[in-house]
Amino acid sequence: MQIDASLILNKTTATLTARLPLIxxxxxxxxxxxxxxxxxxxxxxxxxxxxxSIFNLVLISTAVLLGSLLNYFPRTGIFQITVGLTLxxxxxxxxxxxxxxxxxxxxxxxxxEFLSQSTPIRWVIGFVTLTAVGVxxxxxxxxxxxxxxxxxESDLKNMAREAELQKLQLQLQPHFxxxxxxxxxxxxxxxxxxxxxxxxxxxxxxRLTLKRADQPWVTLAQELxxxxxxxxxxxxxxxxxxxxxxxxxxxxxxxxIPTLVLQPLLENAIKFGLxxxxxxxxxxxxxxxxxxxxxxEISNPFDSDMQPASGSGFGLTGLQRxxxxxxxxxxxxxxxxxxxxxxxxxxxxxxx
Amino acid sequence: xIKAVLIDDEPLSxxxxxxxxxxxxxxxxxxxxxxxxxxxxxxxxxxxxxxFLDIQMPKINGFExxxxxxxxxxxxxxxxxxxxxxxxxxxxxxxYLLKPVAEDRFQKAIQKFLDKSGQAPNTTELLETMxxxxxxxxxxxxxxxxxxxxxxxxxxxxxxxxxxxxxxxTAEGSFLKNKTMSFYEQSLxxxxxxxxxxxFIVHIGQITKIEPYQKETHMAxxxxxxxxxxxxxxxxxxxSILGI
Numbered sequence: 001m002q003i004d005a006s007l008i009l010n011k012t013t014a015t016l017t018a019r020l021p022l023i024x025x026x027x028x029x030x031x032x033x034x035x036x037x038x039x040x041x042x043x044x045x046x047x048x049x050x051x052x053s054i055f056n057l058v059l060i061s062t063a064v065l066l067g068s069l070l071n072y073f074p075r076t077g078i079f080q081i082t083v084g085l086t087l088x089x090x091x092x093x094x095x096x097x098x099x100x101x102x103x104x105x106x107x108x109x110x111x112x113e114f115l116s117q118s119t120p121i122r123w124v125i126g127f128v129t130l131t132a133v134g135v136x137x138x139x140x141x142x143x144x145x146x147x148x149x150x151x152x153e154s155d156l157k158n159m160a161r162e163a164e165l166q167k168l169q170l171q172l173q174p175h176f177x178x179x180x181x182x183x184x185x186x187x188x189x190x191x192x193x194x195x196x197x198x199x200x201x202x203x204x205x206x207r208l209t210l211k212r213a214d215q216p217w218v219t220l221a222q223e224l225x226x227x228x229x230x231x232x233x234x235x236x237x238x239x240x241x242x243x244x245x246x247x248x249x250x251x252x253x254x255x256x257i258p259t260l261v262l263q264p265l266l267e268n269a270i271k272f273g274l275x276x277x278x279x280x281x282x283x284x285x286x287x288x289x290x291x292x293x294x295x296x297e298i299s300n301p302f303d304s305d306m307q308p309a310s311g312s313g314f315g316l317t318g319l320q321r322x323x324x325x326x327x328x329x330x331x332x333x334x335x336x337x338x339x340x341x342x343x344x345x346x347x348x349x350x351x352x
Numbered sequence: 353x354i355k356a357v358l359i360d361d362e363p364l365s366x367x368x369x370x371x372x373x374x375x376x377x378x379x380x381x382x383x384x385x386x387x388x389x390x391x392x393x394x395x396x397x398x399x400x401x402x403x404f405l406d407i408q409m410p411k412i413n414g415f416e417x418x419x420x421x422x423x424x425x426x427x428x429x430x431x432x433x434x435x436x437x438x439x440x441x442x443x444x445x446x447x448y449l450l451k452p453v454a455e456d457r458f459q460k461a462i463q464k465f466l467d468k469s470g471q472a473p474n475t476t477e478l479l480e481t482m483x484x485x486x487x488x489x490x491x492x493x494x495x496x497x498x499x500x501x502x503x504x505x506x507x508x509x510x511x512x513x514x515x516x517x518x519x520x521x522t523a524e525g526s527f528l529k530n531k532t533m534s535f536y537e538q539s540l541x542x543x544x545x546x547x548x549x550x551x552f553i554v555h556i557g558q559i560t561k562i563e564p565y566q567k568e569t570h571m572a573x574x575x576x577x578x579x580x581x582x583x584x585x586x587x588x589x590x591x592s593i594l595g596i
Contacts, residue, residue: 274410276411
């Protein structure tokens with residue numbers, strides 16, 4: 001399991017206030033440490049405070065270091081690693097602080113004797129403190145990840161409900177359906193054979209729509225088959241204006257993609273092309289494999305003078321959210337506006 | 353002889369209307385248009401007595417096209433599916449046809465038009481309703497000379513009453529529109545546009561300074577230096593929206 005970088009970042013910033021009690025406890029402990037040395041071992045306040053400050057400061061720094069170090073270890077055997085690491089660090093803490101205290105109080109023989117006698121106790125204190133910090137850090141990270149996972153899961157559930165609605169709408173597609181029927185109505189008078197052909201195309205399209213309702217994943221080839229049925233019908237209505245160029249590289253055809261991702265993009269491109277500009281339009285769709293990800297590009301003509309009628313942003317935010325819920329990535333859809341072309345770049349990673 | 357113009361972006365859809373119209377020897381189709389721009393030109397040129405108008409069309413829709421024509425001719429609307437529009441039609445008793453268009457329904461619509469012929473069609477209210485539709489509220493379509501211009505509302509600096517017109521001022525220039533101030537006060541986003549004066553509606557994003565002026569009035573200074581008077585009643589409205 002990878003550790004999400006943003007999670008660690010969130011953790012450090014969000015817990016600054018949560019750490020105040022910890023800092024308080026550390027200060028309290030240091031005070032107690034100094035007081036006990038003065039009271040029971042009989043050292044001067046100066047020596048007691050020096051001892052307490054140096055030892056505890058080294059210990060706290062080591063604890064902070066340990067907390068962040070643990071993020072870089074694999075999950076399996078993390079507790080064994082923590083104990084091992086803690087043993088080494090506890091000894092290290094004692095050694096470093098002892099060096100500093102010897103340097104400061106070089107002529108206090110009584111204190112130096114006490115220092116070497118207390119070595120095992122300092123090891124134990126260091127070990128216990130560091131282990132506690134390490135274990136809490138591990139559980140804290142896991143808890144944060146669990147929270148994140150829970151929000152993702154509940155979002156996914158909401159999304160599933162929305163997708164269900166969307167599917168219903170796709171099955172109906174009232175605008176598309178009524179317009180197609182109107183075209184058929186016109187063709188019956190003028191070109192009866194063409195009318196019959198369009199009835200069959202419309203049936204094929206409806207059949208595929210119904211079939212897809214319970215297929216969350218399809219191959220690109222299947223998706224294209226569906227899109228081409230759709231395009232055939234649109235061409236009857238807008239053949240005088242609409243041209244669609246497909247550039248599909250062979251290996252990408254077997255790649256699995258989620259349904260309701262490519263189709264809305266193409267439909268949008270056609271809609272914005274047809275209704276955002278006048279005259280002939282050309283929609284281009286390319287697909288190729290790039291370092292084990294499917295890379296797609298959909299472009300449509302775009303009039304920079306135009307204020308999109310409504311729902312600007314091409315309804316891309318919904319798509320972005322859907323892709324995040326499926327792949328836990330935010331960088332899969334990129335848009336680009338050139339003077340007269342609107343391009344969407346879509347990356348489809350392997351099915352998780 | 354009644355002159356008619358067909359405005360629909362789908363050739364097949366026009367085809368069916370033409371075939372139904374063949375039974376009416378006194379209605380002559382003078383021109384077929386692919387979009388609202390062609391529509392405006394054709395109507396100006398032919399001054400038709402009747403137009404068949406699709407709603408969903410490239411760049412500007414049927415309602416926006418109609419706003420550009422004075423006076424509006426008799427209209428039979430055609431739509432595939434638009435709940436908002438259907439409600440507006442019914443509320444204003446305006447005739448419309450649903451795709452796919454049935455011949456008997458078409459005949460009824462023509463009959464209704466012939467019965468009412470000579471009376472001025474009342475589409476004003478319909479257009480006012482539709483201008484508030486979510487699909488149109490973020491832009492205003494204006495005509496300058498023979499050209500049609502689409503103004504995104506966020507580019508509007510302010511609106512000023514000018515006789516029977518409203519002057520819409522943007523960085524590119526100003527445009528006159530045959531509407532009332534209260535129409536824009538109602539149809540523009542009230543969080544962005546405030547009627548600060550009987551004759552002025554201002555885009556709050558354009559205001560840089562507000563200075564006291566004579567007596568109880570104030571003056572708003574826009575980014576381009578333009579001064580807009582704020583009336584005694586306009587000032588509290590502006591203050592509450594700016595949160596001051």
